[in-house]
Amino acid sequence: MAMDFLTALHVSASGLSAQRVRVNLAASNLANAESTRGPDGQVYRRLDPVLEAVPFDAELAGATSAAGPTLGVKVAKIVADQSAGRRVYSPSHPDADPQGFVTLPNVNPVHEVVNLLTAQRGYDANATAVEAVKTMAQRALDI
Amino acid sequence: MDGIRGIELSKIPERTQPASTEPAGSGSFSEALGQALGATEKLQLSADSESEKLALGGGNLHEVTLALEKADIAMRVAVRVRNKLVDAYQEIMRMSV
Amino acid sequence: MKLFDKTLTTLERSLDARLLRQNLLAGNLANVDTPGFVPRELDFEAAMARSQAQDALPAALPAASASTGAGEISVAGTGIPSLPSLPSLTDLGALSGARPGSGALSPIVTAQGAGAGLDGNAVDLDRTLASIAENTIQYGASAKAAGKKLAILRYVASDGAA
Numbered sequence: 001m002a003m004d005f006l007t008a009l010h011v012s013a014s015g016l017s018a019q020r021v022r023v024n025l026a027a028s029n030l031a032n033a034e035s036t037r038g039p040d041g042q043v044y045r046r047l048d049p050v051l052e053a054v055p056f057d058a059e060l061a062g063a064t065s066a067a068g069p070t071l072g073v074k075v076a077k078i079v080a081d082q083s084a085g086r087r088v089y090s091p092s093h094p095d096a097d098p099q100g101f102v103t104l105p106n107v108n109p110v111h112e113v114v115n116l117l118t119a120q121r122g123y124d125a126n127a128t129a130v131e132a133v134k135t136m137a138q139r140a141l142d143i
Numbered sequence: 144m145d146g147i148r149g150i151e152l153s154k155i156p157e158r159t160q161p162a163s164t165e166p167a168g169s170g171s172f173s174e175a176l177g178q179a180l181g182a183t184e185k186l187q188l189s190a191d192s193e194s195e196k197l198a199l200g201g202g203n204l205h206e207v208t209l210a211l212e213k214a215d216i217a218m219r220v221a222v223r224v225r226n227k228l229v230d231a232y233q234e235i236m237r238m239s240v
Numbered sequence: 241m242k243l244f245d246k247t248l249t250t251l252e253r254s255l256d257a258r259l260l261r262q263n264l265l266a267g268n269l270a271n272v273d274t275p276g277f278v279p280r281e282l283d284f285e286a287a288m289a290r291s292q293a294q295d296a297l298p299a300a301l302p303a304a305s306a307s308t309g310a311g312e313i314s315v316a317g318t319g320i321p322s323l324p325s326l327p328s329l330t331d332l333g334a335l336s337g338a339r340p341g342s343g344a345l346s347p348i349v350t351a352q353g354a355g356a357g358l359d360g361n362a363v364d365l366d367r368t369l370a371s372i373a374e375n376t377i378q379y380g381a382s383a384k385a386a387g388k389k390l391a392i393l394r395y396v397a398s399d400g401a402a
Contacts (some may be wrong), residue, residue, distance in 0.1 A: 004259050008266045015270030025362065051274040056267075067400040071267040073274055122272045125365055129266045132376045136262060139380040140255070187392075191247040194385040197378070198247075198254035199292070200285040204381055211388040218392050222400040 005140075007070050008133045011056055014072035015126035021049050021075045024117035026112045036095040043095075044105040045080040046112075050086040052076040081106055183217040191215035235237065243393065246295075251386040253291050257284055258379040265372050276360035278391050279368070 029046045038044040056072045083106050091100035193210040196202035261282040268279040 004263055008259075008263045011263065011266045011270050015266075015272070018270070018273070038357075051271070053267075053271045053274050053277055067255050070263045070281075071271060073270040118273065121365065125269045125272060126266075126371060128369055129269050129372055132372045133262060133266065135376050135384075136259070136379045139383040143390070186355060190389075191245070194247050194389065195250055197381055197385060198250040199288045200254075200286060200378075204377070207385055211385060215392050216396075219395060219400070222396060226400055 005133060005137050007056055009130060011070055011072040012126045012129040012133065014054075014056070014074060015129070016072045016123060018049070018075055019052055019119045019126065021078075021121040023116060023123070025049055025078065026115040026119065029105075029107045029112045030109060030116075033105060033109055033112075035105055036093070036102055038105075043085055043103045044107075044108045045082065045085070046105060048079050048081055050076045050079055169189075180221065183214075183221045186210070186214045186217045248386060248389055250288075250292065250384050251389070254288060254382045255379065255386070257282065257287050257291075258321070258375055258382065261375050262372065262379070265368055268368050269372075272363045272365055272368075274361060277363060279363045281371070319382065328364070 025047045032038070032044040035044040052074050053071045054074045056070045063070045084103075085106040086104045087101045087106055089100055090096055091101045096102050190207075190210040190213070193207045195201060197204075197207045261284060264280045264282055267276075268281075271277040271279075
């Protein structure tokens with residue numbers, strides 16, 4: 001059962017990583033709220049992480065505990081939001097289309113800030129879980 | 144509006160002084176020893192039952208800690224007393240009559 | 241010579257259960273933003289009662305028959321991959337030197353319907369954090385109780401020298 005302390009730490013670490021990814025993506029979206037050119041030459045599209053619950057014990061111990069696998073989290077992939085961006089009439093813009101419209105990214109700054117805040121909350125929660133496991137381990141060592 | 148009622152002191156559990164282990168007038172040594180050991184045993188058992196309650200999910204945190212400390216101290220006293228008794232016995236046996 | 245009594249075994253089991261609960265709660269927190277995730281919780285009193293009841297069974301019964309029926313995990317969320325099949329409890333007993341009765345612990349999925357978010361995630365962050373705090377304290381208490389019992393035994397065994 002000693003493995004279970006490590007399991008709890010790995011699970012919380014996966015949570016911390018996932019939240020950090022969310023923060024990074026929200027920051028990227030905010031920074032590129034006005035970028036008419038993305039890395040592929042098209043207008044920038046906001047990025048979203050896809051979070052997936054994954055069993056952890058199987059990786060670590062090779063045998064699941066009697067209660068079933070502990071579930072951590074993993075960023076399965078990062079998808080670009082395909083919803084249409086705003087179109088603004090600006091014929092003098094270098095990226096204007098033949099009709100004179102420029103397509104701006106589909107980033108809503110308010111939405112991104114909310115994501116940032118929830119990611120921060122999630123990060124704090126997982127950090128608390130890590131502290132709790134550390135405390136428990138120290139108590140166990142004091143037996 | 145009704146007046147504010149004070150918190151009933153009856154909600155706080157009574158703690159009574161445990162009965163003294165010294166016998167009222169009987170001077171029998173083995174009785175005194177038996178009683179002391181009995182008291183120690185009782186404290187061990189009460190510590191055990193509090194620990195069980197805690198382990199099963201219920202129990203009162205400070206009850207458990209207090210019971211354990213009392214059991215620990217009582218056991219230490221009992222062992223010390225035993226050691227002294229053994230020393231005293233050996234002292235007596237060494238006396239040449 | 242039987243040195244360690246039933247109470248110590250119960251305390252050991254409670255430590256196992258507390259750690260398992262911690263893992264489940266940590267898993268819930270890690271998945272606080274996973275769409276469709278259903279949080280899992282261990283009913284501690286029930287799990288302990290079940291593992292204590294196992295003591296009453298005759299030793300001839302294999303451990304696997306005691307409780308796996310009740311231990312099925314039903315997962316209702318959509319975002320969770322299918323769980324790998326679990327090894328039988330007798331295998332686990334050999335693998336981990338499990339204490340008798342510790343195989344009876346199994347989580348219960350709580351469908352916290354009222355708190356489910358728009359994306360189907362039902363993790364109640366505040367309640368989970370409170371549960372983690374409570375669990376940590378109780379774990380420490382059980383560990384301390386076990387340590388104290390062993391200290392008393394150690395004192396007696398070393399004839400009052402330690």
